[in-house]
Amino acid sequence: MAQVLITGMGAISPLGADLPTSFARALEGHCAIGSAPASIAKWLPDILLAPAASEPLPLLDSKHAGLDRASQFALVAAGEALQQAGFPAQPENSRRIGVFVGIGFGGAHTLDGLYDRFQAAVNSNGKRNPAMVHPLSVPRMMANAAAAAISMSHGFKGPSNTYSIACASSAAAIGEAFRAIRDGYLDAAVVVGCEAMLTPGSILAWNALRVMAKPHAADPARSCRPFSLDRSGFVLGEGAAAMVLESAAHASARQQAGLGEVCGYGCSSDAAHLTAPSSAEQVYAMQQALADAGLQASDIQYLNAHGTATQTGDVVETESIRTVFGGSEDSALAISSTKSMHGHLIGASGILEFALAVMAMNSGSLPPTATLETPDPQCDLDFIPLHARHGCTVNAIMSNSFAFGGSNVSLVAKRYAA
Secondary structure, rough: OEEEEEEEHHHHHHHOOOOOHHHHHHHHHHOOOOEOOHHOOOOOOOOOOEEOOOOOHHHHOOOOOOOHHHHHHHHHHHHHHHHHHOOOOOOOOOHEEEEEEEOOOOOHHHHHHHHHHHHHHHHOOOOOOOOOOOOOOOHHHHHOOHHHHHHHOOOOOEEEEEEEEHHHHHHHHHHHHHHHHHHOOOEEEEEEEOOOOOOOOHHHHHHHHOOOOOOOOOOHOOOOOEOOOOOOOEEEEEEEEEEEEEEEHHHOOOOOOOOOOEEEEEEEOOOOOOOOOHHHHHHHHHHHHHHHHHOOOHHHOOEEEEOOOOHHHHHHHHHHHHHHHOOOOOOOEEEEEOHHHHOOOOOHHHHHHHHHHHHHHHHHHHHHEEOOOOOOOOOOOOOOOOEEEEOOOOOOOEEEEEOOOEEEEEEEEEOOOE
């Protein structure tokens, strides 16, 4: 079986227009959360959102202007990752290079635009035909639109697969790409998670679930408060993150250094409830990932938690982590939820958080749970409250993604020594 290396990473997130900026701002404890635009606030005045730090289109060729916003984010992040990886344009072995994308709700902006135009036409006193829509509306809002855009832009002719399992979408995409390379089906893959659903229709639906954070009285930017006694839910964000994965042999042939080695992937399904998590299956996903990596729990120094700041979710995840790693008195594991700063990017969360964890491993600086002022007594692990930690020795990391629908994914990466 092949070793699978990360050779490039990229992101456009609420924290920054690229991955280094996103990581630096996470270490600062910057919370990129704010009020909703007027189109949403007029219906939901207290709703909070975490928009991307930059518009995607100015970072792209104008030919991509017609793509859905999620696909534009995906292209930006993939471009950064491919550039860092020194990946050639139109590679000769293109059939051995795949594209794996995770997304929760493809085409949200396209769909909202369709409804807006339809309503405007209905109310135009016959001046516009409500039945007339753009002929590319369906391709723009297909879940696999981002994967298709990346494949076509870079000439990758291997499998182009899209995973849509809510909050675990891009984590599963990483895991499946890892397996395809490890088991010899591919030499390399571009893995992307993207999401752009900060639209009136989407936010109204999310609000109905009663999982959205209430504004924090002292500072609305600090309203997403994972593992805190006063947590009230999560804040939706948007953006994308990307990784280039390669077999060690493929990277070596290109004389490309590895940023880390993906070495463990575990996944499970609760098979119980659409929104209520199961500790037993979260535990199984983490244990699978460790076994797949050939590591013990004590070999992991940092874990980026799913940590959404819901009442039940944070307690269940704490219980799950404690079961696998032991309590604070037994373990030196440091944990944080970076959602406290960048919000919940749904389909893009898994890969963004995994990328931040790899950056933490390589730098020895661990991002905080930036809003953790008064911990919930039931969340009694070391969740790196308020401030980043520097000068840490980190040889291996884990990242958790536990989704609505009961899909659980845990990923493990370790330092790579050529």
